[in-house]
Each structure stands twice: as C-alpha cells, then as structure tokens.
Amino acid sequence: xxxxxxxxxxxxxxxxxxxxxxxxxxxxxxxxxxxxxxxxxxxxxxxxxxxxxxxxxxxxxxxxxxxxxxxxxxxxxxxxxxxxxxxxxxxxxxxxxxxxxxxxxxxxxxxxxxxxxxxxxxxxxxxxxxxxxxxxxxxxxxxxxxxxxxxxxxxxxxxxxxxxxxxxxxxxxxxxxxxxxxxxxxxxxxxxxxxxxxxxxxxxxxxxxxxxxxxxxxxxxxxxxxxxxxxxxxxxxxxxxxxxxxxxxxxxxxxxxxxxxxxxxxxxxx
Numbered sequence: 001x002x003x004x005x006x007x008x009x010x011x012x013x014x015x016x017x018x019x020x021x022x023x024x025x026x027x028x029x030x031x032x033x034x035x036x037x038x039x040x041x042x043x044x045x046x047x048x049x050x051x052x053x054x055x056x057x058x059x060x061x062x063x064x065x066x067x068x069x070x071x072x073x074x075x076x077x078x079x080x081x082x083x084x085x086x087x088x089x090x091x092x093x094x095x096x097x098x099x100x101x102x103x104x105x106x107x108x109x110x111x112x113x114x115x116x117x118x119x120x121x122x123x124x125x126x127x128x129x130x131x132x133x134x135x136x137x138x139x140x141x142x143x144x145x146x147x148x149x150x151x152x153x154x155x156x157x158x159x160x161x162x163x164x165x166x167x168x169x170x171x172x173x174x175x176x177x178x179x180x181x182x183x184x185x186x187x188x189x190x191x192x193x194x195x196x197x198x199x200x201x202x203x204x205x206x207x208x209x210x211x212x213x214x215x216x217x218x219x220x221x222x223x224x225x226x227x228x229x230x231x232x233x234x235x236x237x238x239x240x241x242x243x244x245x246x247x248x249x250x251x252x253x254x255x256x257x258x259x260x261x262x263x264x265x266x267x268x269x270x
Contacts, residue, residue, distance in 0.1 A: 056095055060088050104221045107142035111244045114139050114171060114178060121150035125158060125167070133171035137178045138244035141222045146241075149218040153237055156211045157182050160190050160235060178243045186235035190228075197228050 063084055070081070114137045122129050139146075157167050161184035172179045191197050198216040212228075215237075219226035224241040 056091070060092060063088050104145075104217060107145055107221050109140045109142055109223075111138050112141050112143050112146065113137075114180070114241075117143065117146055118150060118169065118171070118180070120147070121154045122167075125154065127158060127161070127164065128166035129154075129169070130166065131169045131171070135173065137171060137173040139178050139241045140244050141224075141241060145218050145221050149215055149222070149239075152211045152215050152218070153182055153239070156215065157184050157235075157237060160184070160186055162187055173243055176243050178241050180239040180241070181236050182239070183234050183236040185233060186230065187233060190230065190235055198226075 067081060067085070070076075115131070115133065118131055122131075154167065161167060165185040168183045170181045170183070172181075197212040200213040216226050219239060222241060224239060226240075227238045229236045229238060
C-alpha cells in the first residue's frame with residue numbers, strides 16, 4: 001500500500017514539476033505576456049497569478065519530492081510526514097476552491113447581426129483588411145463575449161501576420177452554424193510543434209499576450225468552437241458560432257445548441 005502511494009506521488013510530482021517549470025520559464029523569459037504599459041491590467045493579473053501559483057506549488061513539490069525520495073530508499077512515511085501531507089492537502093484544497101470560483105460570467109444569448117459586430121473589431125487597425133460574406137447572417141450569442149472575442153482575434157492576427165500583409169475575414173453560413181475565417185500570411189510557424197495554442201502554459205512564450213487561451217475560453221462561452229490551421233503560408237483562425245433560428249420562430253426562447261459531434265470540451269479543465 002505504501003509503495004502504491006509513492007508511485008502515485010511520483011506521478012503527481014512529475015505533473016507538478018512540469019507546471020512549476022512552465023511558470024518559471026514564463027516568468028524568467030517575460031514572453032509576450034509582459035505588460036507593455038502599467039495600465040495593461042490583464043497581463044499584470046496573469047503575472048501575479050503565476051507568481052502565486054509558483055510559490056504555492058513549489059511548497060507542495062518539495063514535500064512530494066521528500067516523500068518520493070524516502071519511498072525510493074525503502075523508508076516508510078513517518079508520523080511527521082503524514083501530518084505535513086495532511087496540511088498540504090488542506091492548503092491545496094483551499095487553492096483549488098478559490099480557482100474553481102473563477103468563472104466566465106453567465107452568457108445572455110440574443111440574436112445579433114454578425115456583420116455589425118465584426119466591423120468594430122477592426123477599428124484602429126494599422127494594416128489592410130477586408131470582410132466578405134455569403135449573405136447577412138445572424139447568430140445567437142452574448143454580445144459582450146462576442147465583442148471581446150472578435151477584438152482579441154483581430155489583435156492576435158495583426159500581431160502574428162507578416163509585416164504589411166492584409167487580414168482577410170470570410171463569413172459563411174449553413175447547417176445551423178455560422179463560420180468566420182480570419183486568414184493572413186504567416187510564413188513562420190506561429191507556435192512550436194509541441195505547443196497547443198489553447199494551453200495557457202504552453203503558448204505563453206509564443207502567443208501575443210497569451211490571447212489564444214482567452215479566445216478559446218470565450219468561444220466556448222458562446223457555445224462555439226475556435227480552431228487554428230496553418231498550411232505553411234497562410235494561418236487561419238476559424239470560429240464557428242450557432243446561427244439564429246429563422247425569424248418565423250423568433251418568439252421561441254434563444255438557447256445555445258450543441259456543437260456538431262457533441263459539446264466542445266476544454267481539454268485543459270479536467
């Protein structure tokens with residue numbers, strides 16, 4: 001039983017080590033999330049949270065390392081170790097409960113003309129851009145969440161696109177969904193091969209201001225999906241949103257449908 005506990009502790013230790021190493025690398029490298037101005041509150045908040053997690057996880061990692069080393073040497077857990085372990089469990093549960101309290105505000109879906117929401121996202125953009133569509137489309141979304149998402153996508157695209165290259169947005173509708181493709185020339189990979197652009201820790205050093213995890217979170221809050229495609233020359237940010245029902249059924253309650261193939265699960269919140 002003790003050996004099994006140490007095996008489990010070793011696996012947990014490895015996961016904690018990877019997370020601590022990611023936070024340390026993020027903090028040491030500054031990455032793209034370093035605040036450009038003191039007023040960049042989101043970046044400062046992310047750094048402050050990273051510092052706090054680094055401190056808290058380092059304490060737990062030290063205890064796990066101690067227990068695993070003792071177990072590897074054939075030494076059982078002493079009463080003092082058990083008591084320290086209980087204290088760590090209580091402390092980690094407190095941290096987990098605080099993190100679980102962080103929730104995206106409840107969405108208030110309503111019928112929105114997508115074209116009217118798209119154009120303001122390009123306001124002030126210092127590079128060419130175009131919007132094309134196969135017709136006027138309406139979506140069922142929370143307008144506040146959608147506005148934030150589009151602004152972040154355009155800003156991220158502008159930061160990733162090759163110098164002087166335009167941003168091209170195409171809008172398509174069909175099958176109860178509206179698809180928005182934001183494409184631009186990007187000759188170099190935007191992320192390392194191993195990086196997941198929606199993983200908050202993996203993309204911090206590569207993604208402008210760490211925006212892609214936020215974009216993915218906002219897309220899910222809209223019952224939508226966000227994907228990234230890169231063919232070696234063009235990078236596309238593809239957003240899929242639920243289309244509004246026909247006007248003849250406008251009196252029916254507006255609810256978010258399920259995405260094709262089931263709900264879009266966030267692999268980083270398990």
